[in-house]
Amino acid sequence: MYKVKVYVTLRENVLDPQGNAVKGALHSLNYREVQDVRIGKFMELLVEKSDRDIDAVVKEMCEKLLANTVIEDYRYEIEEVVVQ
Amino acid sequence: MKFAVVVFPGSNCDVDMYHAISDELGEEVEYVWHDVDSLDDFDAILLPGGFSYGDYLRSGAIARFSNVMKAIKKAADEGKPILGVCNGFQILLEAGLLPGAMRRNNTLTFICRPVKLRVENNETMFTSQYERGEVITIPIAHGEGNYYCDEQTLQQLTANNQIVFRYEGENPNGSLQNIAGIVNEKGNVLGMMPHPERAVHELLGGADGLKLFQSIVTYWRDAHVVTT
Numbered sequence: 001m002y003k004v005k006v007y008v009t010l011r012e013n014v015l016d017p018q019g020n021a022v023k024g025a026l027h028s029l030n031y032r033e034v035q036d037v038r039i040g041k042f043m044e045l046l047v048e049k050s051d052r053d054i055d056a057v058v059k060e061m062c063e064k065l066l067a068n069t070v071i072e073d074y075r076y077e078i079e080e081v082v083v084q
Numbered sequence: 085m086k087f088a089v090v091v092f093p094g095s096n097c098d099v100d101m102y103h104a105i106s107d108e109l110g111e112e113v114e115y116v117w118h119d120v121d122s123l124d125d126f127d128a129i130l131l132p133g134g135f136s137y138g139d140y141l142r143s144g145a146i147a148r149f150s151n152v153m154k155a156i157k158k159a160a161d162e163g164k165p166i167l168g169v170c171n172g173f174q175i176l177l178e179a180g181l182l183p184g185a186m187r188r189n190n191t192l193t194f195i196c197r198p199v200k201l202r203v204e205n206n207e208t209m210f211t212s213q214y215e216r217g218e219v220i221t222i223p224i225a226h227g228e229g230n231y232y233c234d235e236q237t238l239q240q241l242t243a244n245n246q247i248v249f250r251y252e253g254e255n256p257n258g259s260l261q262n263i264a265g266i267v268n269e270k271g272n273v274l275g276m277m278p279h280p281e282r283a284v285h286e287l288l289g290g291a292d293g294l295k296l297f298q299s300i301v302t303y304w305r306d307a308h309v310v311t312t
Contacts, residue, residue: 010187017188017189017230021192070183070184070185070234071185
């Protein structure tokens with residue numbers, strides 16, 4: 001079994017209105033050192049082993065559904081786990 | 085002429101769309117559930133607004149994998165008029181039938197009010213009954229209507245005259261170049277955030293949306309009805 005962590009964020013050149021609002025809030029709390037805030041999504045998938053390469057499968061899922069690559073970037077981490 | 089209103093779990097403007105076609109336009113219309121295999125019996129396909137699949141993940145991201153989408157792609161290839169309004173537009177973007185994507189409104193709020201639109205292109209099957217440059221009032225109701233596409237796509241949209249509606253005056257959501265509605269390259273798939281089906285009678289506050297539906301009928305009659 002694999003535990004897959006998928007992180008989806010807006011692409012760097014795409015304005016992130018939520019991130020900007022949160023940055024403004026942090027500044028108003030006097031965290032002036034905050035340069036940028038990007039808000040994204042975190043997804044955790046539990047995936048059974050199959051004949052297919054897990055890396056290829058996760059990449060395919062990200063491209064097809066989990067991220068919209070017109071405006072979003074994604075990255076993921078794959079960890080092998082033992083499920084009791 | 086026979087219209088289909090495609091209903092997804094979470095659609096909520098399907099009834100308004102149906103009403104606009106049957107009562108105000110006076111044409112045949114049927115609800116079609118999202119799991120059907122074929123839309124061959126219909127002359128035009130309408131994707132209504134709402135919150136298909138609760139807008140989970142992204143607006144339209146899950147609806148685009150509905151069974152009916154295969155039939156919608158087929159109808160698009162055949163050149164049938166396909167109109168996606170609001171969530172319907174978002175679904176068409178996610179499905180790749182139109183280029184670009186939606187971001188959250190730059191105000192971060194859900195906006196529900198009438199806005200002014202400029203008809204940029206009146207040479208489409210959806211806008212022939214408007215004047216070019218005509219300013220119309222149509223309601224919007226969305227939280228994610230902040231249209232985005234890359235520079236290259238924008239150039240193509242502009243060069244091919246695919247930008248059909250722009251917000252006039254104030255831009256309510258931050259959309260690129262004030263874009264409110266676009267067509268595909270072939271011109272038979274229109275996506276727009278404003279709701280023409282909510283502006284089909286003076287009792288609703290205005291009837292500026294009716295001409296959009298009348299344009300579709302005019303196009304279809306010209307193509308299919310032989311007059312002697």
